[in-house]
Amino acid sequence: MNYELEHDGNISLLTVKNEKLDSVVAPDLKSQIIILANSTEQEHLILDLSHVEFADSSGLSALLLAHRLYRDSNRHFIICSVPERIDELLKISQLDHVLTITGNPEMAKDFISDASGTP
Numbered sequence: 001m002n003y004e005l006e007h008d009g010n011i012s013l014l015t016v017k018n019e020k021l022d023s024v025v026a027p028d029l030k031s032q033i034i035i036l037a038n039s040t041e042q043e044h045l046i047l048d049l050s051h052v053e054f055a056d057s058s059g060l061s062a063l064l065l066a067h068r069l070y071r072d073s074n075r076h077f078i079i080c081s082v083p084e085r086i087d088e089l090l091k092i093s094q095l096d097h098v099l100t101i102t103g104n105p106e107m108a109k110d111f112i113s114d115a116s117g118t119p
Contacts, residue, residue, distance in 0.1 A: 001016070001017075001018055001025045001028035001029055001032070002016075002017035002018050003015060003016050003017055003018075003029075003032065004017060005032075007041075007042060008109070010041070010042060010043040010044060011042065011043070011044045011045075011046060011109060011112060012036050012039075012042040012044070012045050012046070013046045013048060013105055014032065014033075014036070014045060014046070014047050014048065015048035015050070015051070016029065016047070016048065016049055016051060016052055017051050018051065018052065019051060019052065019053045019054065020052070020053070020054045020055070020059075021049070021052045021054065021055040021056075021058075021059030021062070021086075022054065022055065022056045022058055022059055023056065023058040025058075025059070026058035026059050026061060026062045027058075029059075029062045030061075030062045030065055033045070033062065033065060033066045033069065034065075034069070037066070037069040037070060037073070043075050043076075044070070044075050044076040044077070044078075044112050045066060045070060045075075045076070045077050045078070046078045046079075046080055046105055046108040046109070046112075047063070047066065047077070047078070047079050047080070048080055048081045048105055049079060049080070049081055049082050049083065049086055050080075050081035050082075050083065052083060052086055053083060053085060053086075054085070054086075055086055055089055060089070060090075060093060060095065063079065063095070063099060064095070064098075067098065067099055076100065076111070076112050076115065076116075077099075077100065078100045078101070078102055078108040078111060078112070079099055079100070079101045079102075080101070080102045080103065080104050080105050080107065080108045081103070081104050081105070082101055087101075
């Protein structure tokens with residue numbers, strides 16, 4: 001999986017650089033998510049999907065894994081920069097009601113800041 005990982009305070013920003021989020025890429029993404037979720041330094045995760053043009057059930061499974069890991073530890077997992085095709089898939093699968101989705105990384109950081117009560 002091609003990705004870029006940035007840290008900003010207690011927030012990790014993981015940008016997926018693959019066009020497909022499928023059964024080939026999803027296992028690597030899940031591994032990276034588990035590593036980040038088990039980190040004691042980074043509390044929250046923002047997943048930037050701006051480069052992703054296709055996702056299948058394996059890709060959605062990775063998103064749900066992240067959601068569950070972060071929710072269960074009272075931290076935020078936010079998806080941002082979702083292309084239209086992926087947004088449609090999230091709506092069809094009704095995951096748009098489960099996952100937190102913002103327009104871009106800055107909006108995700110603002111969401112976390114507002115929810116945490118930190119400036």
